[in-house]
Amino acid sequence: MSSWLQQLETHLYSCPIKEFTGMDCPGCGFQRSGIALLRGELLHSLQLFPALIPFLFTWLLLIAHLIFKFKKGAYYVRVSFITTAVLVFGNFFIKMIIHFQHLP
Numbered sequence: 001m002s003s004w005l006q007q008l009e010t011h012l013y014s015c016p017i018k019e020f021t022g023m024d025c026p027g028c029g030f031q032r033s034g035i036a037l038l039r040g041e042l043l044h045s046l047q048l049f050p051a052l053i054p055f056l057f058t059w060l061l062l063i064a065h066l067i068f069k070f071k072k073g074a075y076y077v078r079v080s081f082i083t084t085a086v087l088v089f090g091n092f093f094i095k096m097i098i099h100f101q102h103l104p
Contacts, residue, residue: 008035023099026092051087058084 012032017025033049036042045052058080065073 005035005038008038024092024095026088028095029091050091051084054080054084054087 015025015028017023018028027049029049030052033045033052036045036048037052058077061073061080062077064070065077070076
């Protein structure tokens with residue numbers, strides 16, 4: 001593994017919401033998912049944060065639309081954004097259900 005990837009792994013930001021509540025926030029897993037994706041571990045990345053790849057795709061689509069002014073680019077950016085948001089909050093609600101099932 002390259003040294004810059006090791007540096008990323010050892011310097012992750014901690015989630016203040018998780019620190020105070022003990023529960024994941026909607027974005028928990030994003031950093032670890034990104035590192036797994038950089039390592040080439042696609043399935044592990046999807047398990048950690050399923051919305052990472054659609055999130056990155058949305059940003060690339062937005063940048064391409066701003067540069068090339070696609071005819072229906074704004075529509076596709078909206079659809080991609082909504083899809084990503086549904087994945088983020090769907091993943092969050094699943095984590096919440098699992099969290100509350102394991103409470104005593």
